[in-house]
Amino acid sequence: MFKDYYKILEVSQNATADEIKISYRNLAKKYHPDSNIPNFNFNAIMQEINEAYEVLKDDNKRKNYNSQYANELNKSRDLNNRG
Numbered sequence: 001m002f003k004d005y006y007k008i009l010e011v012s013q014n015a016t017a018d019e020i021k022i023s024y025r026n027l028a029k030k031y032h033p034d035s036n037i038p039n040f041n042f043n044a045i046m047q048e049i050n051e052a053y054e055v056l057k058d059d060n061k062r063k064n065y066n067s068q069y070a071n072e073l074n075k076s077r078d079l080n081n082r083g
Contacts, residue, residue, distance in 0.1 A: 008051075
């Protein structure tokens with residue numbers, strides 16, 4: 001299943017590198033396992049945040065992801081138009 005890294009990092013697709021970094025840092029603070037409720041699975045949330053950041057912070061990876069992102073949006077629109 002396709003993951004929306006922009007949604008995970010709570011930024012728009014047009015976000016700058018600085019906006020992505022700021023959002024990542026804020027989310028990392030918010031969901032860091034050491035600073036939260038012990039029995040809640042913040043590790044899974046942090047894993048998604050880290051994965052999204054690793055892709056969106058790198059220009060080449062982000063460009064490839066954006067191509068996939070556009071394809072997924074088009075597929076979704078096509079399915080919605082058929083329904």
